[in-house]
Amino acid sequence: xxxxxxTFFLVLVLLLIAALTGCNGSDKASxxxxxxxxxxxxxxxxxxxxxxxxxxxxxxxxxxxxxNKDVKIELEVLENEQYKNKIKVLSSSNELPDVxxxxxxxxxxxxxxxxxxADLDDVLNEGLKDSxxxxxxxxxxLDGKTYGLPLELNIAPIYYNKEIFEKYNLEVPKTYSEFQxxxxxxxxxxxxxxxxxxxxxxxxxxxxxxMADRIGGSDVLxxxxxxxxSFEDPALVSxxxxxxKLVNENAFNKGFNGLSNDEGKSEFLNGxxxxxxxxxxxxPNFTTNEELPKEFRDNVGFFxxxxxxxxxxxxxxxxxxxxxxxFVSENSKVKAESKxxxxxxxxxxxEQAVEKAGVxxxxxxxTAKIELPQLYIDVLNELSKASNLTLFADVxxxxxxxxxxxxxxxxxFGNEVKPNDFAKKxxxxxxxxxxx
Amino acid sequence: xxxxxxxxxxxxxxxxxxLFLVLALIYVPIVQTGYFGLMKWNGIGDMEFIGLKNYSHxxxxxxxxxxxxxxFLLAVFSALSLIGYLFISxxxxxxIRGANLLRKIYLIPMLLASVAIAQLWLxxxxxxxxxxxxxxxxxxxxxxPAWLAESNLALYAIIVPxxxxxxxxxxxxxxxxxxNIPESLIEAARIDGATPxxxxxxxxxxxxxxxxxxxxxxxVVGSLKYFDLIYVMTDGGPNxxxxxxxxxxxxxxxxxxxxxxxxxxxxxxxxICLVVTFIISKLTKTKNDTY
Numbered sequence: 001x002x003x004x005x006x007t008f009f010l011v012l013v014l015l016l017i018a019a020l021t022g023c024n025g026s027d028k029a030s031x032x033x034x035x036x037x038x039x040x041x042x043x044x045x046x047x048x049x050x051x052x053x054x055x056x057x058x059x060x061x062x063x064x065x066x067x068n069k070d071v072k073i074e075l076e077v078l079e080n081e082q083y084k085n086k087i088k089v090l091s092s093s094n095e096l097p098d099v100x101x102x103x104x105x106x107x108x109x110x111x112x113x114x115x116x117x118a119d120l121d122d123v124l125n126e127g128l129k130d131s132x133x134x135x136x137x138x139x140x141x142l143d144g145k146t147y148g149l150p151l152e153l154n155i156a157p158i159y160y161n162k163e164i165f166e167k168y169n170l171e172v173p174k175t176y177s178e179f180q181x182x183x184x185x186x187x188x189x190x191x192x193x194x195x196x197x198x199x200x201x202x203x204x205x206x207x208x209x210x211m212a213d214r215i216g217g218s219d220v221l222x223x224x225x226x227x228x229x230s231f232e233d234p235a236l237v238s239x240x241x242x243x244x245k246l247v248n249e250n251a252f253n254k255g256f257n258g259l260s261n262d263e264g265k266s267e268f269l270n271g272x273x274x275x276x277x278x279x280x281x282x283x284p285n286f287t288t289n290e291e292l293p294k295e296f297r298d299n300v301g302f303f304x305x306x307x308x309x310x311x312x313x314x315x316x317x318x319x320x321x322x323x324x325x326x327f328v329s330e331n332s333k334v335k336a337e338s339k340x341x342x343x344x345x346x347x348x349x350x351e352q353a354v355e356k357a358g359v360x361x362x363x364x365x366x367t368a369k370i371e372l373p374q375l376y377i378d379v380l381n382e383l384s385k386a387s388n389l390t391l392f393a394d395v396x397x398x399x400x401x402x403x404x405x406x407x408x409x410x411x412x413f414g415n416e417v418k419p420n421d422f423a424k425k426x427x428x429x430x431x432x433x434x435x436x
Numbered sequence: 437x438x439x440x441x442x443x444x445x446x447x448x449x450x451x452x453x454x455l456f457l458v459l460a461l462i463y464v465p466i467v468q469t470g471y472f473g474l475m476k477w478n479g480i481g482d483m484e485f486i487g488l489k490n491y492s493h494x495x496x497x498x499x500x501x502x503x504x505x506x507x508f509l510l511a512v513f514s515a516l517s518l519i520g521y522l523f524i525s526x527x528x529x530x531x532i533r534g535a536n537l538l539r540k541i542y543l544i545p546m547l548l549a550s551v552a553i554a555q556l557w558l559x560x561x562x563x564x565x566x567x568x569x570x571x572x573x574x575x576x577x578x579x580x581p582a583w584l585a586e587s588n589l590a591l592y593a594i595i596v597p598x599x600x601x602x603x604x605x606x607x608x609x610x611x612x613x614x615x616n617i618p619e620s621l622i623e624a625a626r627i628d629g630a631t632p633x634x635x636x637x638x639x640x641x642x643x644x645x646x647x648x649x650x651x652x653x654x655x656v657v658g659s660l661k662y663f664d665l666i667y668v669m670t671d672g673g674p675n676x677x678x679x680x681x682x683x684x685x686x687x688x689x690x691x692x693x694x695x696x697x698x699x700x701x702x703x704x705x706x707x708i709c710l711v712v713t714f715i716i717s718k719l720t721k722t723k724n725d726t727y
Contacts, residue, residue, distance in 0.1 A: 091480050110693065114481040199584075199673055255563025255582025257674040258590065263562070272564075399478075399693040411675040414587060 037334050039341055040097040042076045044083040044324070052357035060348045064341055071337050091116055098332040099342055101324045102148050104139035105395050106402060111327070117147040118328040118335060123343050124149075131350065135389040136322045136362040149346050150362035151353070152323030154279040155383060156206050157302035159286065164191065164274040172301070174315070176214065176308040183251045186274050192253035195273035196413075197264020199257065201406035202394050204413045206277050206319055207246075209393055210305040211239035214313030218388040224426070225396050227434055231426040235312075240412055240419035242308075247413055257414050271296065277305070279320065280379055284358040287373035300375070304382070317388040321395060322362050354380075397430075404429040466706065473700035478693045490700035499676060500701065503684040504708075506591055510598065510680065511659035511712075517599045518606060518655055522648070525610035526636050539611060546604035554668035557597040558584075584670050587677035594678050598665050602658075606651055613647040614640060649720045656716060657709050681705050 041061075045053035054077070061073045076097065078086055083101065090096050096116055102108050111117050124137065124146055133153055140148035160172070165182075168189060173179040186193040198204040212221045216235025223229030224236060246252070253259075253267045261278075268276035269285070269292060276282075285292060286300040307315050326345060328338045350363035355370045360380065367380050394402040408425055411417040417425070473490050475483040494500055524542070528535045545553065560567050563582035572580040583593040617640060625635050641648075663682035666672060672679035672687060679687070685705065689698025 088479055110478050110480045116480075199671060201673070253564070255585040258561070258563065258582055258585030258670065263558075267564075399691065403687065403692045407673075407675050410673055414585070414674050416587060416675060 036072055037070055037337055038072045038074050039099060039334055039338050040074045040076070041341075042078065042083065042087070042097040042100040044078055044080050044101055046077050046079055049079065050357075053353075053359065056349065056352050056356055059352070060345055063348065064344050067344075068337070068340070071334075071341070073341070094331060096329040096331070098329050098334055098338040099345075100327055100329070102140075102327040103324060103395065104148065104150070104322055105391060106398050107395070108140065108147060108327075109142060109398065112142050112147050115330055118330045118332070118339070119145040119147055120149060120328060120339065120342070121146050123339050126343070128343060128346065131347070131363045133362055133364055133383065133389075139322050139391050139395075140325050148325035148327045149342055150322030150325040151346065151349055151359075152281075153320070153360050153362040153383070154281055154323055155318040155320030155379070155386070155389065156210075156277055156279045157379065157382070158275050158277045158305060159268070159282070159300050159302045160275045161268070161271060161273075162299045162301050164271070172303045173306045176306045176311075179306045180249070182274075183246070183249055187250040192267060192273040193251045193275060194253070195264050195268035195276040196252040196256040197259040197261040198252075198410060198413050199259055199263075200261045201410050202392065203261050203264065203278075204243075204256075204409045205393050205406065208239060208243055208409060208412070209319045209390060210277070211242050211308075212236050213317055213319065213390060214305060214308040215239050215242070215311040217312035218314070218317045218390060220312075221393065222390060222396070225393065225430065227430065231430060232423045236426075237419050237423045240422045243412055244415060244419065247415060252413075257410055269296065280360055281323070283360075283376060283379065287375050288358060302375070302379070314387050316382075316385055317390065318383075318386050319390050319392065321389065321391040325362075398433055401429045401433050466703075469699045469706075470703045471699075472696060473703045475696040475699075477696040477699075479689070479695040480693075483696070486696070490697050491704070493697065494700050494704055499679070500681070500684060502676060503672075503679040503681050506678065507660050507662070507680045507682075509591065510595055510662060511656045513595050514599060514602070514655040514659040515652055517603075518648070518651055521603060521606040522610055525607050525614055526640065528607070529611055529614035530632070539607070542607045543604035545601055546608075548601075550601070550664040551668055553597060553601055554665050557665075558669055561593060584678075585674060587674050590670055590674060590678040594666055594669055597669075598659075598662065601665070602655070606655070609647060609651055610644070613644040617643050645720075649717070652720070653713055653716050657713055660709050660712060661705060681708075 043057060044050075045057060047054040058075075061075065065071065065073060087096070087100065087102075091111060091114070094116075102111065102117070108117070128149075129137070132150070136150045136153055137146050140146050140150060164186070165171070168185055170182050170185065171178070173182055183193040196203055196207075209221060212235060215238055216233060220229060220233055220235050224231040224233060253264065253273050256264060265276065265278070265282075267273040286297050289297070304315050305319075307313055326342045328335060328342055332338050346363060350361040350365070353359045353361040354365055354372065354376065358376070360376075360383070364384075365380055367377050372380075394406055397405055405426060408417060408422055412419075412422050472483075474485060474487060476486045476489075477483040528539055528542075548556075559565075561569075561583040563569060563585060566583075568583070569580045581589055584590050621639060621643075622635055625639050630638070661682050662680055663686070666678055666680055666683050667686070670678045672683045681701065682705065685698050685701040688701060689695050692698075
């Protein structure tokens with residue numbers, strides 16, 4: 001009897017081991033049969049949290065499969081963070097999907113250096129290049145070659161609450177001194193002038209970037225980062241100084257350094273703060289999002305970051321950048337088909353994204369053809385007038401410099417670092433990176 | 437049955453699966469982490485062997501030692517909080533009315549998920565709408581601090597919920613240990629004229645000393661490797677003022693893409709925990725210790 005139990009137990013263990021190891025082998029055989037080709041495609045818009053985007057994607061895939069009968073798209077969908085993690089794991093074992101999502105500049109660099117992304121210049125040169133807004137594909141270029149095709153484009157205007165502005169007889173500011181008057185008026189009345197959640201740190205970085213742009217012109221920060229210039233440029237130091245002045249004038253809501261972006265944003269959404277500087281990905285919240293009261297949504301306008309008197313910056317220069325983009329795996333067995341698919345995807349996405357999902361695509365949009373809320377049309381019109389687009393600083397920088405930058409931003413806003421040291425520490429971090 | 441249980445082959449067979457899992461899932465990764473710590477690796481490309489550079493960098497990294505100091509502070513506060521919990525447990529284990537209900541009340545925070553606790557305390561600490569500041573303002577405090585946003589307060593503000601979180605756990609352990617003391621011993625002491633205080637200090641405490649030692653190790657080691665509430669509530673901020681060793685490791689590895697250095701920190705953290713556990717067990721050593 002006892003012997004039997006042990007035999008049974010042993011068999012059970014063996015079965016378990018077999019089951020654990022056996023799961024792998026089965027799915028390989030089916031793909032390569034016949035002339036059918038399979039493109040593995042991973043994206044990060046699950047139907048649950050990004051319904052509209054997800055619908056557009058499946059629609060595009062269906063169209064592509066209908067036009068290319070011998071190609072099948074195999075889909076894998078993950079949430080943002082899981083997606084990033086899985087890509088990291090897959091890349092270390094050289095098993096990236098044929099087509100997937102990537103981010104620009106700093107995020108992309110290690111993948112490109114590891115020869116994991118295919119260069120997509122041939123796709124761009126087939127006429128696709130002209131349909132992109134200028135400055136968007138550049139963010140996906142490294143050493144003159146483009147490795148990703150951007151899908152989204154965001155710029156960061158300052159949203160404001162028209163009701164609050166009207167109540168205190170305030171006008172949209174054109175210059176920085178007008179802006180400071182607004183800040184002063186509001187903070188005297190006990191209203192937080194600007195909503196900010198700086199626990200996430202890149203939120204504060206936006207303010208700093210604009211300040212640097214308006215004081216020193218559009219390339220001073222870029223040059224400091226790509227090492228053709230220095231971070232100790234007087235313009236970058238005085239931008240830091242201006243930020244601290246704003247903080248000391250109580251321009252931001254209380255405790256912003258401990259609040260996440262969402263918490264900071266809620267100050268604006270509740271009408272407790274008058275202004276909010278954020279990317280255009282927030283536009284749905286101010287136009288179509290039914291969860292926010294209509295009176296509030298109708299009261300949101302936006303303006304461009306004002307020019308600083310005596311500064312070199314131009315009011316039509318924006319901080320922003322492309323969001324996610326598509327890459328094709330260098331080691332893909334179906335590279336030609338994948339490139340075809342990527343091209344098809346970008347074109348179709350550009351036609352539908354803004355209208356159906358409220359996402360501004362990186363390709364040019366013809367506002368005359370589509371029906372959109374006025375706020376979107378205004379933003380798109382501004383976008384076509386844009387003189388410059390500066391990519392988010394933390395995206396431009398390599399990961400470790402970006403961490404230093406973000407921490408310094410938090411200390412700058414928290415009055416814990418002097419503008420000079422702020423610049424000096426950036427310079428040190430950038431130099432250390434250069435030496436590597 | 438006895439015969440089977442003393443058969444070495446059978447014992448080995450029963451132990452093997454668990455041993456295998458522990459080896460594969462815990463010890464192998466530990467060795468691997470130590471190995472990665474010798475590499476320069478961004479988590480994606482090829483690894484490059486750089487010997488002990490990560491470790492020598494670690495020894496000279498002021499930010500790491502700052503986070504280590506924060507971890508030790510947390511450990512000290514957690515250990516001190518045990519005194520409070522012990523005191524509460526002694527009262528609960530005495531025959532007071534409603535002890536049962538109180539015990540449940542203390543236990544409830546432990547049932548909440550860390551992230552839920554973090555969200556709860558984020559609301560409490562909210563600089564303008566939070567309960568804490570609302571109460572302070574209504575008490576006439578003019579400009580209450582913005583707790584988690586102030587670099588000199590953030591760490592302490594976050595230690596409070598961490599300690600609060602584990603109250604139920606330690607109280608439950610102490611309570612169970614105290615209830616295990618035979619009633620006859622206490623009865624005898626009482627007959628000999630011992631005061632309740634004497635009974636608590638001279639009879640109950642020595643009898644649960646082993647349990648106390650275990651809880652000290654748990655509290656200290658748990659604090660040294662603590663991560664979750666800090667990650668959710670401040671993410672180590674503002675500017676590293678609430679960074680602890682584990683969150684520093686996370687930032688280096690997953691935000692800074694320096695997995696080599698991150699692994700070195702992780703391995704060092706393990707060494708620190710081992711050393712501290714060893715020291716504590718030495719310090720509190722008595723006869724008949726077995727763990």
